[in-house]
Amino acid sequence: MLHSGxxxxxxxxxxxxxxxxDQEYAFQKYGWDKDNTYLPAAANHLxxxxxFQPYDSRKLQVRKCSECGTYYLYRTDYEYLVNGSEDExxxxxxxxxxxxxxxxxxxxx
Numbered sequence: 766m767l768h769s770g771x772x773x774x775x776x777x778x779x780x781x782x783x784x785x786x787d788q789e790y791a792f793q794k795y796g797w798d799k800d801n802t803y804l805p806a807a808a809n810h811l812x813x814x815x816x817f818q819p820y821d822s823r824k825l826q827v828r829k830c831s832e833c834g835t836y837y838l839y840r841t842d843y844e845y846l847v848n849g850s851e852d853e854x855x856x857x858x859x860x861x862x863x864x865x866x867x868x869x870x871x872x873x874x
Contacts, residue, residue, distance in 0.1 A: 774835075775833035775834060775835060776830070776833055776835040776858065778833070779830060779832050779833035779835065780832060781807040781810055781830055781833075782807065782830050782832070782858075784805055784806075784807045785807050785808065785837075785856070785858065787858045788855070788857050788858070789804050789805065789808065789854075789855070789856040789857075790802070790853070790854070790855055790856075791803045791804045791853070792852070792853050793851070793852045794849070794851045794852075795846075795848065796848060803854075804854055804856055808837075808856050810830075811828035811829060811830055811831075811837055811839070812828060812829050812830075813826050813827075813828055813839075814827050814828065814829045814836075815827040815867065815868055817870075822841075822843070823840070823842055823843070824839060824840055824841040825838075825840045826838070826839045826840070827864065827867045828856075835858060835859075836858075836859040836861075836867075837856050837857060837858055837859060838855075838856070838859055838863075838867065839855070840854075840855045841853065841854050841855070842855075
């Protein structure tokens with residue numbers, strides 16, 4: 766008997782999401798191009814469905830794959846330094862329950 770598991774999740778069969786890990790991290794430092802890392806290209810194709818800080822330079826967004834419907838939490842952070850900045854990006858795959866919590870989260874919370 767086969768058991769439903771992680772391999773049955775829609776993102777495992779999706780052209781975009783199958784190239785994304787459960788958690789992705791990228792780091793860029795001004796002036797240090799050789800050490801910079803970037804999120805996979807598929808992350809750029811996720812659609813923003815909820816932006817918690819639309820006017821802030823630090824992003825906190827729920828994004829969704831238009832192919833399989835998988836939700837992700839995208840956030841950024843940065844630190845200004847004397848000679849530039851260090852920028853970080855985080856992308857985390859959400860479960861259905863986690864996505865529902867974020868999507869129902871009130872801005873006043």
